[in-house]
Amino acid sequence: MKSTDFAMYLNKYFTVYLPNVKGMTPLTIDSYRYTFILFLTCLQEELNISANRVQMSDLSYKNVLLFLEWLQKQRLNSISTRNQRQAAINSFVRFLMYEFPECLDNYQRIVGIPIKKAPQKEISYMKTDGVKLMMSQIDVASSGGLRDYVMLSLLYTTGMRVSELISIRVKDLSLYEPYTLLLRGKGHKSRYVPLMKDIIPFIHQYLVQEGYDRQEKLSEWLFKNHMKSQLTRQGINYLVGKYAKRAREINSEIIPADFSPHKMRHTTAMGLVDSGVDLIYIRDLLGHVSVKTTEVYAKAEVSRKREAIEAASKEIVPPEKAQWDNNTDLKQWLKTFNR
Template sequence: MKPTDFAKYLADFLGKYLPAERGMSENSIKSYRDTFVLLIRYFSEEKHIPVNKITLDKIDRDLVCSFLSWLQNVKCCSSSSRNTRLAALRSFFTFLEYEDPGRIHQAQKILSIPIKKSEKKSIGYLSIEGIRLLLRQPDRNTQKGRRDLAMLALMYETGARVQEIADLKAECVRIEKPYTISITGKGRKTRVVPLLEKQMEYLMDYMREYNLNRPEKASYYLFTNRNGNKLTRGGISFILKKYLAMAKNENQALIPDKISCHSLRHSRAMHLLQADVPLIYIRDLLGHESVVTTEVYAKADSRRKREVLTNAFTQVLDEKKDEKPIWLKNGDLLEWLKNL
């Protein structure tokens, strides 16, 4: 059976354009793929059109708008998820404009569909005391506990994304001074993050225990499971959740409910901000494209906002606290005014 034009262009988009030309990570490509899985499901369930009958002519602005409404009303997706799916479709039709110029008008009508405003969730993060409590949970007397401590401490210190931690290899760590680690993030861009002496102690002890400091192990993954395979995002998330539960049993007040691997990244950014580290340095540590992305932490730091407002208010009071009106300084004048 001859493939449809939709099938042909979708294969080129996911298999060539996104990885080769856009340099997207595997996880980003999977997210885009999931959008089209949902679109195909929409065609099947709502339009009763099987996948081998889907053509580009059937995907116009009205259909995309109907698909987005279906996501929210039938699949109960949030506005944020709806916008993520729209972004994937926009990227596909931007690609299509160059691949098939005859469809520019069709593509531009779809590209004109607006992003839907969504409520921005507050950033979840741990306090410094919460981080200390979390890092006290792994059992340092066991090999697995020492691995987990080294990994969680590294996640926090570097502010790395969970996939960035999973992809680390032994060769990424510079084991001579100055200690650094090379982290490859979104867009396959690599950033070099300095490591502090204390962090390096934990990491080097772990690497020596697993012989990862040897030259012949340079290409080995830094964090692996019992079978020697690299830890997945799900595996790292499972490890974190285990220690979060233990920490919460010890001190519930220090461990909020909704904390994830990404929360360690948020925590590091917030703590640096609270230590008056300039946003531009935090941006470089986190691997953000623009400082505008990093500014979300400045907006989220309610403690710092309170301090600034309190200090400003106190200064005003200090300037005026001794400036009593003349009638309060002079008893006779006050009495005279009362009787006026």
């Protein structure tokens, strides 16, 4: 095959297959794009194959394994990040299966590489008093502060993703009862979420402040930076981090370290679970495709309750002495155990 074949089919994958055939969102395509930047970097560093010399034959079972290990050892990526990169590679390989059926054996070996099982991370979130402390750090009297207050209030009360927050336009707000907000989630899926009554006066005030209460402004981004451009993911991360840092200086025990917008989403979900809200409603609010994704919050709540019960039981249940403490024949004890 020609040395340009890889570039040609990669171009077709990104410009035709992903957006038109698969209907992928620009965010997903951008994530996949970065995976192949890393793949080309790996081939350059490990095998001295420059990007303009990569051939289709270089997309081999051996080289994909090398890439996945390189991500963890050289890039120090987590298992979950490695798995995301592997999913992007597999998507490209499945596309190639129809283009090069004669290479099916090689491609099947690649997609057959097992996904690494990542350890379940403990969900980091804030309790209600932590949220109140963080929100109290915002100067609502200032123009920027009012924007930040509305923005963080929406993040907390709806549990929306950052990508959904920065994509809100003025016309997505419905400020007549019942108050709702239209969000555009993953996979071009839209949903309406309820707005709490307490935040409505602040939203009205913010719309007047920004001049968004006029008909010709309905298509404007709801939240903009100081350059009057659409806010970015990095901008939201900075703002949440700024107010969380201020709150931690007052009480570090109730504000998790490195608090982020995604942890605010966890905070919303765990608060709803604590309040006994059904998982189906939480799934719909958060925009999860399956309730199985939402179940992680219920499991975390059960685990937390069990730890609390175990901690309390230590005070009332006498410590149990192991049956084999005074028995030197441990092997004999193991043989008779549970018989």
